Amino acid sequence: xxxxRFLKACNRYALLIGGSGRNLTHGISEVARYxxxxxxxxxxxxxxxxxxxxxxxxxIPDVMRAFYNNVRRDQQAATIFLYHGHGEVGCIRPxxxxxxxxxxxxxxxxxxxPLLVIIDACHSASALPVFHKVANQVHVSCGHxxxxxxxxxxxxxxxxxxxxxxxxxxxxxxPRIEKQPIFSYSKLGDYYIxxxxxxxxxxxxxxxxxxxxxxxxxxxxxxxx
Numbered sequence: 001x002x003x004x005r006f007l008k009a010c011n012r013y014a015l016l017i018g019g020s021g022r023n024l025t026h027g028i029s030e031v032a033r034y035x036x037x038x039x040x041x042x043x044x045x046x047x048x049x050x051x052x053x054x055x056x057x058x059x060i061p062d063v064m065r066a067f068y069n070n071v072r073r074d075q076q077a078a079t080i081f082l083y084h085g086h087g088e089v090g091c092i093r094p095x096x097x098x099x100x101x102x103x104x105x106x107x108x109x110x111x112x113x114p115l116l117v118i119i120d121a122c123h124s125a126s127a128l129p130v131f132h133k134v135a136n137q138v139h140v141s142c143g144h145x146x147x148x149x150x151x152x153x154x155x156x157x158x159x160x161x162x163x164x165x166x167x168x169x170x171x172x173x174x175p176r177i178e179k180q181p182i183f184s185y186s187k188l189g190d191y192y193i194x195x196x197x198x199x200x201x202x203x204x205x206x207x208x209x210x211x212x213x214x215x216x217x218x219x220x221x222x223x224x225x
Contacts, residue, residue, distance in 0.1 A: 011077045013045040015067045017060060019085020019094045019121075020052055027084045027120075035080075057095035064108040071111055078114035081135075087121025089144055102130040109134045122147045 014035055018028040028048050035041040047067055051057035064081070071077050083105075086093040091101045102119075109115070117135040119127045124140035131138040 011045065011074050012039075012041050012079070013067075013071050013074075013077055014041060014047065014080040014082065015064065016046065016048045017063070017081075017083045017085070017094065018048070018050045019092075020050065020057070020096070028082070031082060031084065051094050051098075054095055054098050057098040057100070060092075060094060060100055061104050061108050064105060065110070068109050068111045072113070077111075078116075079111065080116045080118065081109070082118040082120065084120045087119070087123050089123045089126045092119075092121060102127045106130045106134050 014032070016028040016031055028050065032046045032048055035046055036043050047063075049060070049063050051060065068079075071079055083092055083094075088099060091099040092105070093099050111134075115135040115137075117127075117131045117138045118140075119131070119138070120141045122142060123144050123146065124142055125144040125146075127140060128138055
C-alpha cells in the first residue's frame, strides 16, 4: 500500500516547482517550510525551483531529470513532485509564453519508488492520465475544464493548506492519525485535521472541502489513513 511504503521510507525527497510571480514563489516556499518543519523532511532533500525567465521555464524537464536521476540511487527513498502555478489543458505554463506538456514532465521521472504527484494549477485534471502511469498517487486541484484559483489569487490546494497551517503545530501525547472523511462536493462545515505521526493535536476548524479541490490538506496526502 502506498501510504505504508511512504511512511516506512527512510529518506523522503520533494521537488517543488512554482510558476513565475510573487504569490507562486511564496507558495512553494511555504510548502517547503511545512515539509521540513511539520512533516520531518530533511531540508537538503527538498528542492525548490521557480523559473524567472523563458529559458529557465523551458529547462524544467532537465531539472526533473537531474532530480530523479539522483533520487533513484537511494533504494529507500520516497518522493513528492509538486507543481504550483499556472496551467492549461495538457500542460503547465510556468512562464508567460512557455507551455510544458505533462507528458514531457512525466517522461523524466525515471524512478519506481513511492511517488506522490500534486498538480495545483488550472485544468490540472488533464494531468491525471499522464501521471497515473508513473506515480502511486496523483492529486489535482480542479477539473480539466476548471480554474483552480481561490481567494488572494492562490491556487486551491495551496490556499487550503495555508488556511489550515496555524492549526497544525500543537503537539500532544502519543502520535496517531485521525481525521474525518472528506465532505461531499462543495460542502462548508466543520471537520478535523488529521494528526501527523509526530502528534499534531486534532483541531476543529471551519473550511471548504471539495473532493478534487485540495483534498483534505497536504498532511492527509502524506499520512493517509
